Amino acid sequence: MDSAALKDTKAQTRRTMRAQRDAVPDAERAKLSRLCCENLLQHAPLDQAAIVGLFMPIQSEIDSTLLIPPLLKRGAALALPVPIGRTGMLFRSYKEGTELVDAGFGTRAPGRGAREVMPDLLVMPLLAFDxxxxxxxxxAGHYDRYISERILSGSKPMLVGLAFSFQQLDKVPVGGYDLPLDMIVTDKDVIRAPEGD
Structure with a gap:
């Protein structure tokens, strides 16, 4: 598939999957979010990470804020992403009571007074997976750019996608620069990247 065709296929996939996710009733989304977060807390190697990078949900994403109280109770250090420019990103330390400010792209994040950190494990949102x-x-490429920079610096974090099970496709359209995640956790399954990747 050439680059133009790949771009068009990805755009169509995004539209289709966003519409499916948007169509889930609020009560069902809340139930599925709880199941997703419970699975992640049980199966992701969170204890191996000094700092866990989370995301604040936007639009119809999983309510990842359900992860915050149990992770803080475990004594985990948390961080949230801050978009920088069109494709850049960094993470700032997040603690209970940290004030969140508008960070662009509909997201909220700790302000400039919060310490910049480098998470060992990223819990990432997505629209579709396989x-x-x-x-x-x-x-927008924020995560792709951030992860590539971390790989180049020799400090690749563990990559964990958090998704509703209905977001799974037989095959996601990917290019040579797209990196697979290490694990994807849904309300039904825990999917690990094939051995050797």
């Missing part, structure tokens, strides 16, 4: 842990995000 059984090989390929992911489609929103298309």
């Amino acid at each position: 059984s090989e842990c390929n992911r489609i995000g929103y298309g």
Whole structure:
């Protein structure tokens, strides 16, 4: 598939999957969010991470804020992403009571007074995924750029996608620069990247 066709296919996939996610009733989304977060707390290697990077949900995403109280209770250090420019990103330390400010793209994050940190494990949002842990995000490339920079610096974090099970496709359209995740956790399953990847 050439680059133009791949771009068009990804855009169509994003539209389709966003519409499916938006169509889930609030009560059902809340129930599925709880199941997703419970699975992540049980199966993701959170204890191996000094700092866990989370995300604040936007639009019809999983309510990832359900992870915050149990992780803080475990004594985990948390961080939230801050978009920088069109494709850049960094993470700032998040503690209970940290004031969140508008960070652009509909997100909220700790302000400039919060310490910049480098999470060992990222819990990431997505629009679609497949059984090989390929992911489609929103298309801005913030996570892709951040992860690539971490890989180049020799400090690749563990990558864990958090998704509703209905977001799984037989095959996600990917290019040579798209990186698979290490694990994807849903309300029904825990999917790990194939051995050797």
